[in-house]
Amino acid sequence: MRRPLLRMLLAGLALAGLAGAALWLWPSLPALQSDLTRLHGLLDHGQGWRARNPELAALAFLGAFTLLGALPVPVVVVLTLAGGAFFGFWLGVALSVAGTVGAALLTFLAARHLLSGPVRRVMGQRAGQLDRHVARDGALALLSLRLTPAVPFFVLNLISGVSRLSARVFALVTAVGVLPNKVILTAAGTQLAEIDQIADLFGPRVIAVIAALAIFPWVARWLTRRLRDS
Secondary structure, eight states: OOHHHHHHHHHHHHHHHHHHHHHHHGGGHHHHHHHHHHHHHHHHHHHHHHHHSHHHHHHHHHHHHHHHHTSSSSOHHHHHHHHHHHHOHHHHHHHHHHHHHHHHHHHHHHIIIIIHHHHHHHHTHHHHHHHHHHHHHHHHHHHHHHHSTTSOHHHHHHHHHHSSOOHHHHHHHHHHHHHHHHHHHHHHHHHHHHOOSGGGGGSHHHHHHHHHHHHHHHHHHHHHHHHHHO
16 A cells, blocks of 8 residues: 555544544533533642642652652653643643652662662573663663653663663663653643633644644654664
């Protein structure tokens, strides 16, 4: 099948899927609006407490992000969205990046000091292969994996801790690698806080954020290929 025809077919399937989703959601719009109103009320309440206690709110969020993000539970995305909704874009990005690095380091250090010996004994000769790979291009490999969701966040932190990668390089590469994703998700969180009506979901800024979320994995894949080939 020729590429132009394949692209047209995929575009047609995507439009058909969007139309089907719209028809399926249409009867549920009143319930969705009710849920959205309750969510907005919770956000307003939380933002009011944050305005009265800005330092405590930031420290509490950072601590919760670090502790929860270190667990094998997929909460990092939700916490990043919450950071944008409660703290705005710039502070939300800063707190989410710091919390992500802190969570990654907790898992990394736990793996290094508590699990490294037993895991490396189980790995046998593969432990030496991992060390040689890390010595050759460990930082670049970690950056590539951070940019793309090829390995779950917790698993990548665990594997890095078992390797011979230094904690300083791990923290720096993690901060750089997660920054693009944090920028997009935090922006999505700020838009979530501004949605009052279902119709707001079709605003230009919300659509732009959704488009960025959809395009970013493809851009990241292209970038990681360029990094590996360089």
